[in-house]
Amino acid sequence: MKQGVTAKDVAKLAGVSQSSVSRVYFEGASVSAKTKEKVLAAAEELGYRPNEFARSLITNQSKIIGLVMKGVQNPFYPQVLKLFTTSLKKHGYSVLFVYTNNDEIQKEDIEILFNYNVAGVVITDASLSLSVTEDFIKYQIPLVLFNRKIDNNKFYSVCCNNYEASKRIAEYLLSIGCTKMIYISGNENTSTSRERERGFSAMLQGSKVHYQKYSSDYTYEGGYNIACEIIEEKQLPDAFFVANDIMALGVVDALKDHQIAIPNETKVIGFDNIEMAAWPTYNLTTWEQPITEMVEETVKYLLNELEEYSGEAKNLEIDGSLILRKTT
Amino acid sequence: MKQGVTAKDVAKLAGVSQSSVSRVYFEGASVSAKTKEKVLAAAEELGYRPNEFARSLITNQSKIIGLVMKGVQNPFYPQVLKLFTTSLKKHGYSVLFVYTNNDEIQKEDIEILFNYNVAGVVITDASLSLSVTEDFIKYQIPLVLFNRKIDNNKFYSVCCNNYEASKRIAEYLLSIGCTKMIYISGNENTSTSRERERGFSAMLQGSKVHYQKYSSDYTYEGGYNIACEIIEEKQLPDAFFVANDIMALGVVDALKDHQIAIPNETKVIGFDNIEMAAWPTYNLTTWEQPITEMVEETVKYLLNELEEYSGEAKNLEIDGSLILRKTT
DNA sequence: TTCATTTCTGCATACGTATGCAGAAAATAT
DNA sequence: ATATTTTCTGCATACGTATGCAGAAATGAA
Structure with a gap:
């Protein structure tokens, strides 16, 4: 009872061949209006839906995009997930969700995606191990690194322009007279954190600002603890x-x-402009990542690659804007 | 190049038949140790992975669970997503993620899940429209409503014991001498909010407590706004x-x-015990939902149903515990 | 050793769809 | 009207795997 009606059943009822039924559901195939009508009527009556598995088996390509995510606790990413799912759905794609614990994606994290012949993959906050890198290239599966970039020039990435953003932030802090500043990094092996530091310190270079870097891990507790340390060391900037x-x-x-x-x-000053930053208790000045645009660009690239594979590698960086609130 | 090696290729290299290769990867099939070894070696060399589509086409059942989620902004749900993905992966299942805007799931929200012959479905914070209800039964697809229940006695649901929890909360507030109380509901058409109110008011029944209900929508802004109204109306409880x-x-x-x-x-007092409730700024007294256990129970039910379909309908309710912090 | 039993293997076929091909039907031109 | 082109359709086959069946190989019993 599991798989109810097939194209064959519909064909029989409509008095046409199974091929014709298939053609009705295959975009771009040539069917007469009359046949189409008959088929759709029969399909409606029987409750027919094409079996995606059989379809993918033939076309050797699924309508599934793999989405790999790590930082589920950071409200930024659920938002990303929502936008991706919504946007991809519009284009007929579904999301196979993979959660990972690893900063660097391992083969075992994503072999399932290969088994399902995913049309493409988005990795939101992790980088790639070498063997994984090779697999993507070998199988020609379009990949986008979202909010991370990778320096091997082999993949497309979509980020906010972290470097420029951080320069602007430094500029702003200088303009309001700050002379002692601290940058608190996320995981230091992430491109995102490094770029933000690079931009920030570049702008301070040459000024007389006393600048220090502390390391943390992108979590609330991490931020809380490092700040406590700084305060206790009497290093308040x-x-x-x-x-x-x-x-x-x-x-x-x-x-x-x-x-x-x-x-x-x-x-x-923070970075991301998550919803909570606007809450009255916090009222956090922050940099708004152009998340909708970032997602749209990612989807656009994927769809292009699916149309015709190019393997184009590029680090796309999109601006964002400084949101001034009450913490500055 | 997309689909690289098939079972046939492996068979050729290993000097066995395609059937034997298949049997190596099919749990419970009978293969000799020698054949298995040869096949695995050949597979390793070629980088073979069974094609899930072809597999599902035969077995008429995929290793995919559909997860339908609405309240992605509420940190409770990303946590749920993480736990589900992790737990299901352990059992060889993957998650097809569906985001919906609708309180009541419509056919269009999940027809994609049917097209992919999902093995089962979890819906986390929404109820079902009638036509969807029928489809699940007709196709005998196991379904669990997570954190919502439905009164048609047709599906399995897993919730915290909202009624008892709320009674305990009322009991606690009475015990510390509160005499004027307000319940702020979430969307009133959710079972969750209704049960919580029912338990809360049941316990207050007969006491001399002045009790009022206000309606909101499960969002931060909703809570903020309704509280402002209450304060301005001088109704502070x-x-x-x-x-x-x-x-x-x-x-x-x-x-x-x-x-x-x-x-x-x-x-x-809140409900859920999301991570933020423990943050020092808030230090919110709340009810801890036994989320790990809830997820495990859900997965357990699904796996049982996949073993052998029973269509068992039941509202499973799991206790939780009161977490006392600084807001009471 | 020989025979009975068990375990394993290959063959052939099925799952539900897409698609090249050849021929049928329809549309257009003459 | 016929001839020509175009559009449509059914047939047959392919995708990569699982599985019933029958026979081969291995094992155990005597």
Whole structure:
């Protein structure tokens, strides 16, 4: 009972061949209006839907995009997931979701995607191990790194322009008179965190600003703890630039817990503009990632590659904008 | 180049038949150790992986579970997504993710799941339209409603024991001397919110407590706004019981913005125990949903049904526990 | 050793769809 | 009207795997 009606059943009822039924559901195939009508009527009556497996077996390509995600706890990514699912659905694609614990994607994380002949893959916050890299190229499966880039010039990536954004942030902090600044990084082996630091420090270069970097891990607790350390070491700066919002919220809370007034005694800027940054308790100044546009660009690239594989490698960087709130 | 090696290629290299290759990868089939070894060696050399589509076409059942989710913004659900993906992967299943906007799942939301012959479906925070109900039964596809229940006695659901939990919450608030209480509901057409109210008010019944219900929508803004209204109407209670944490955080922030001291002037209890509830700024007293156990039970049911379909319908309710923090 | 039993293997076919090909039907031209 | 082109259709086959069946190989019993 599982697989109910097949194209054959529909064909019989409509009085046509199975091929004709197939052609009705295959975009671009040539069918007469009359046949189409008959088939659709029969299909409706029987409740027919083409079997995607059989279809993929023939075409050797599925309508599935693999989405690999790590930082599910950071509200930024569920938002990304939502946008991807919605956008891909519009184009007839579905999302096979893969959660990973690894910063660097391993073969076992994604072999399932290959087994399902996914049409393409998006990896949102992780990089690639070498063997995985090879597989993507070998099987010519379009891949986009989202919010991470990779320096091997073999894949397409879509990020916010982290370098420029961070320069603008530094510029802004200088303009309001900060002279002692701290950058709190995320995982240091992520391109995102490194780029943000690079832009930030580049802009401070040559100025008389006292600048220090501390390392953390992109989590709220990470931000909270490192801020506590800094406070206890009496290293309080004029301003914190924190590599993402969720850590920044941790920093803000640590400061509050130590009765340090924001923005009077010190300032905090985050990155991402997650929903919570706008909440009244936080009111966090931050950089807005152009997330909708980033997703659209990713989908656009994927669809192009599916149309005709080029293997184009490029780091697409999209601007964003500074959102001024009450922590600066 | 897309689909590289097939079982036939492996067979040739290993000097056996395609059937034997198939049997090596099919659990429970009978193959000699020698053949198995030869096949695995050849497969390793060629990089063979069985094509899931062809496989599903034969068995008429995929290793895919459809996961339908609505409230992606509420941190509770990404956590659920993570746990499901992890648990299902252990059992060899993958997750086809579907995002929906609808409180009530429509045919178009999930027809894709049927096209892919999903082995089972989990719907996390939505109910079902009638036609969808029928399809699940007709095609005998196991379905679990997660964190929602449905009163038609046709499906399995897994929830926290919302009724008992809410009674316990009321009991606790009574025990600390609250005499004026407000319940803030989520979407009122969700079983979850209704059950929580039912338990809460049942326990207050007969006591001299002044009790009122206000309606909201399970979002932070919803909680924030309704709390502002309540404050402006000078209806401030001794305690708020809020149908979920994310709204409760909104309530807390609204109270803070009005300089109302928590827990001295009023108290707040949420529901879910999302990560943020433990953050120092909030320190929210809440009810912990036994989320890991809920997910495990869901997976267990699905696997049983896949073993042998029973269509068992039941509302499984699992306890949880009161987490006391600083808002009470 | 020989025979009975069990375990394994290859053959052939099936799953539901897409598609090249050749011929039928329809449309257009003459 | 016929001839020519175009559009459509059915037939047959292919995709990569699983599986019933019958026979081969291995094992155990005597």
